[in-house]
Amino acid sequence: MSQSNVPVWDDGQWTPLSALTGDVSADSCVIGLGGTGLTIIEELLRRDERVIGIDAGDVGAGAAGRNGGFLLAGAYDFYHDAVRKHGRERARAIHAATLAELPRIAAAAPGTVRFTGSRRLAADEWELDDCRAQLEAMRADGLACEWIEDALGVGLFLPADASFNPLARCRAMAVQARAEGARLFARTPVQEIVGTRVITPHGVVHCARVFVAVDGRLELLLPELIGRVRTARLQMLATAPTTECRIPCPMYYREGYEYWQQLPDGSVALGGFRDRAGESEWSTDAIPTEPVQGMLEDFLRSHIGVAAPVTHRWAACAGYTDTGLPIVEQVREGVWALGGYSGTGNVIGALAARAVVGAALDGDFFAVRTLLGENRRTES
Template sequence: MANTPYPQSYYAASANPVPPRPALQGEVQADVCIIGAGYTGLSSALFLLENGFKVSVVEAAKVGFGASGRNGGQIVNSYSRDIDVIERTVGAHQAQLLGEMAFEGGRIIRERVAKYNIQCDLKDGGVFAALTSKQMGHLESQKRLWERFGHNQLELLDRQRIREVVACDNYIGGMLDMSGGHIHPLNLALGEAAAVESLGGTIYEQTPAVRIERGANPVVHTPQGKVRAKFIIVAGNAYLGNLVPELAAKSMPCGTQVITTEPLGDELARTLLPQDYCVEDCNYLLDYYRLTSDKRLIFGGGVVYGARDPANIEAIIRPKMLKAFPQLKNVKIDYAWTGNFLLTLSRLPQVGRIGDNIYYSQGCSGHGVTYTHLAGKVLAEAMRGQAERFDAFAGLPHYPFPGGQMLRVPFSALGAWYYSLRDRLGF
């Protein structure tokens, strides 16, 4: 069978060494079979193994091949739609539960890194940067909202203070979240996979799930084998394809593009981001950036609806980088890649159960790094019979995209054009 390598990203080039993981051959038994070795699958596996379950993970390519190993590497709290929107949608009780969980994913990441000694360049501190007074007003209300749910590591930044943390003249202010931060995302996934194996879990790479045999004792079929299990967790997200047709209708893969500069040297890097915080702006189609441990700038942005790979990623993202940092005009770009995330119409994650024994979580809508780590815990709790937090997510309403799968791309692109126009005009 063909061997699917990592895309040519900075993360793949700087990944920690790992042992080869063979494809599944023949039949194995497990309590839980997890489809997908990204953050959702690995987080679920760790929580289940820590609670005595026997776990097998099947991965179509390699650990962290999808969004988990390609993203901007930023630890951003809450969800793609914030708690006030959730409250208006589902009411106070459910919103209270979801609000209490909105900051848990980042804590789980830090616990995992400490407990399993994961080398992933973890740094504390993330900045939301405002380009307009309207965006600054939103950050002020967001700070009040988050503090209502006990999240107090926040500081509003005025025009002068934001200059001290990011050398960009475009921002009028911002908010610093010291429980945010950044990581080498692929090395985090690889470290979590090693932790899974240290607890007796098995990960099969180059092993796509081709069919799920549903029923009282479900079976995951792969090209050269099968896993018989009591439960299945579907954690393929934007790379799931049509394996579970009822999940495909209410979500859409989208591509985001990332570039990485050549090493900038300590002095230039320190002038750009003196405290080594990561930054994202407050636009609807936002830009995000941070330094790597070897003092490169990683800069991402742009969304391609329907997740085609654009021909020239550098041509899309470099102008955005130079708008923020014109001082980098002569700097070379060493890496450029695209990665897919899964968008839902509500921008909220889809969590649920099919029948009695197939669980799923997907559709982080761009907030995946923290949410997926929480999702693993919530799914594991549900399998142990503690379903209150699972039910809070499962109760979120979800809708198919207008026009079905055929028209979801143009409709979403049209909506994004409208919101980015509003950003540009300052509405």
């Protein structure tokens, strides 16, 4: 029997944080204790800031701890598409920045990252041609990419990418942040942000600046972003450990709509089919549904060839933008927003976190502009 809406990453060993009760003050308040929020906290602590972090759930309770566990270099778009949409200079800069960020993510959460590379598998003839176009563009810019054909499929191998346990990463970062003096609170939903006061059910955070670092449901916390970011539900399942297959690295299929990997214990984690469910998956409800779970299980059995029982089924909410570039900007005086990673926030989210701290504390917008291009309103 599968666990209901519990990600395969959860080992059940975490002690939940306490909720905020009473009024508190700090230099900065970070809303959202996922990878982005915790990276912001890490950066602020390095600057001797007094930091309070809050989350409506707990550490890694959103998409940051419930995703597929992929660490991929580059932007949301495949490299040749990023060059076409954003220009070669920006595409190369984003790719270089993400490559540099990967070892930092590994260092911040020792033991959670495996440098396995990743594969993009073609689902049809059109995608085979698209893979060739990506290979040509990456090689032209000196980026590591290989053509591969074997029993697992035909497509690309990207050796710089990695696999990781996203929830373990968040928890390790939270433990370190608390040890360095950050005050973190769970089960503390935000009711309203008034100026730079963060109002919650049982207390108010008084601070000089607010960082809203949530991906899914960002437009609910900051209504001014409605129309620029939209929340989607992403669904996954995982199996019991199995020796039926050997999957050496994270796999992307059908332009990334399906994705899977095999964990160190042999279990297989699989996600996808958001597009096949239509408008129903544009949702802020992070609950697995029978139609998508049925498609996932059919794909697991027929395409991947795994008969092991399903042990986990879960969902998460993630923000999408029309441009594929994230939201990283000051939306009100002293209030900064980060999100809209379009399902690929593990690395870009960390970059956005470092960029926004530089912009907010130093007035340095270079990294934000590199990430966003024309999708920014940073000086508003």
